[in-house]
Amino acid sequence: MTCALCGRKEKSHAACQAGHYVCDTCHEKKGLETIRRICMETSLRDPIAIMQAVMEDPFIYMHGPEHHVMAGAALLAAYHNCGGQICLEEALGQMEERGSQIPGGVCGFWGCCGAGVSTGIFMSIVTGATPLAGKSWGLSNRMTARALEAIGEIGGPRCCKRDTFTAVREAVRMAGEELGVGMELPERIVCTFSGENRQCLRGKCPYYQG
Template sequence: MTRGEGACLVCGKPLVYFEHAKKMECSMCHGTFESYASCEDGHFVCDECHAKRGIEVIMNGCRNSQSKNPIEIMQMLMMDPYIYMHGPEHHVMVGAALLTAYRNCGGEVAYEDALEEMKKRGSEYPGGACGMWGCCGAAVSAGIFMSIITKANPLTGTSWRYSNQMTSRALGAIAKLGGPRCCKRDSFTAAKEAAAFVQESLGIDMELPKKIQCDFSQENQQCLKRHCPYYKG
């Protein structure tokens, strides 16, 4: 399996977004869902079908990684053909990579339970929410990571604050770079901000590359190119 520049998993053509959601049939599972997008030929793939194989890649890859660098972990995962250029699998991937690097750096966490919880929570966040809800799933994934490692819930104090601060910090950095969306750019940015926040708030030092470079620009029809800090050029 190979990835192309187009976003549609059925035919490879670009996506078209609607102002209002429409009921559509998934081209893979044939379930009926409300969606704000289809490809130019009308194909629609639900979030579960889009992300299923990619999430399996993420879970297996993270379990087997000894890296202390969340960017390195994500770059390894992104090379798999089931991690598409864009898609809701990134909403699990960011937090899972951070959990893995955190564990490998000596952070205290019940890793297997945490990874499963990251999968569950990240999978609930819909694709396209960056534009439709104004909150990118990569930032939310970083917030979920922080919630899990600090055992936050709606009634906690410091951990509640940390979780919301994490999402806010990642989202602010993502928004500053501008649109249109790029799941790779947003994931790198969220993980970078999370590593810094964890060091500041919890004293765990994750490793980061001296320079983050993206190898996926050719797959993104909306790449910002030299206006993106990760563009290789």
């Protein structure tokens, strides 16, 4: 396919009904700017609330690879606001660089939702994990596995909002258990985007507003 915006040619599994194609880089560009701006400015300690503020921006689409950065970025902002010892600006830069490498559609084609992988990247950043690390390497992989397990238990088809909420919820719990940083969570996560998702599970989704 050839991207209708930048002209890049690459292989893709999807295009619109008229045959047009937009690459992941162009798709997420404006959304990534929103994610970084809100995460740098917010004082919220609840990453779900941070994501819900981000999701209201018109450049954050119902589905898309921007969620692969959003999950980890919201966690980094909340972690920082709860006393986590990180340079937020630098951490967000790492999150954007790493999360942007996760292609759209990996949840179905690779068997690992990008939002779940994003929580593993979050854990890697805050613990300083590398391929040669010990405990932090294990924590990062366990974080991804825990998020993917929770996402898989709900089942498909994919919903970037549902999967991101689920992954981040698990990351908050694990950060409290393993890192001693108590980020906040809402009493109940409520999704307001079901009307935009043709494949919404509705009553089978734990976040369905009804």
